[in-house]
Ligand SMILES: *[C@@H]1O[C@H](CO)[C@@H](O)[C@H](O)[C@H]1NC(C)=O
């Protein structure tokens with residue numbers, strides 16, 4: 184434990200210099216400093232590796248790749264950001280939202296998703312009962328401020344935002360903006376990530392429209408999607424962001440769209456799965472797996488219903 188060593192070191196220095204009670208006064212202000220000292224939170228942004236991982240292992244997501252690489256680089260290289268980085272991931276299931284989150288963590292913290300400083304909340308697990316929203320709100324605030332005073336470079340991931348009770352997430356509003364200085368300046372180095380399927384339909388429609396207009400999907404720009412996504416989650420009663428101040432006050436820095444995956448992308452997923460299992464890459468197996476999957480819309484059959492989510496299980500079946 185890096186933290187322990189620092190702590191012990193400080194105390195030893197402290198006691199040899201100023202014995203007794205004064206030492207308490209002296210040592211405690213340093214508590215939050217441990218973390219800002221380079222490696223103390225096991226925070227180690229490997230930005231080149233992150234970029235490489237997103238290029239090599241994430242298929243069909245040019246927007247997510249561009250937005251994430253530039254926003255994470257800008258944010259982590261700034262030692263005094265003015266506000267935390269707030270990202271919201273949207274898209275159909277199986278398009279890579281959780282996978283990309285784990286790649287981000289892998290390249291930001293020594294222990295990746297398992298890091299002590301990466302906090303993941305799943306509504307059905309952490310906040311199951313609608314009747315206890317008030318309690319959950321208090322808990323959330325206490326946890327976030329507690330965790331941020333232990334380490335300013337903490338990450339908070341809110342999974343399955345579609346299943347979050349509306350209103351609950353607004354409890355953390357004050358942590359997301361610029362202006363409040365209620366928790367010192369520490370909270371400005373945090374990263375918040377929201378994940379949901381909401382907005383997926385809007386994204387799919389835009390991609391379909393590009394296809395119908397015979398335009399390349401890589402030509403889709405963030406601006407083509409951002410306002411539609413934000414409107415969709417704000418107006419959707421089944422979204423944790425329904426009527427949320429977080430959307431209203433524009434506290435989300437980037438809505439990151441995950442586009443629906445086509446035959447070509449699913450093939451790449453199968454190929455990569457075979458490669459990582461050390462299997463011989465056989466085209467007939469790839470074709471069989473892809474053909475066993477469902478594609479929509481009804482007529483065009485362009486996009487995989489489950490993205491790449493079921494590729495691994497279907498591969499087992501085809502072998
Ligand atoms: C940090 O957050 C976790 C939930 O992820 C919580 O259990 C823990 O008590 C928090 N730590 C502090 C110091 O508040």
Ligand SMILES: *[C@@H]1O[C@H](CO)[C@@H](O)[C@H](O)[C@H]1NC(C)=O
Nearest residue numbers: 384385386388389407410411
């Ligand atoms: C997205 O928003 C634009 C206007 O901002 C609108 O014309 C378009 O129909 C919307 N697309 C979807 C799929 O909602």
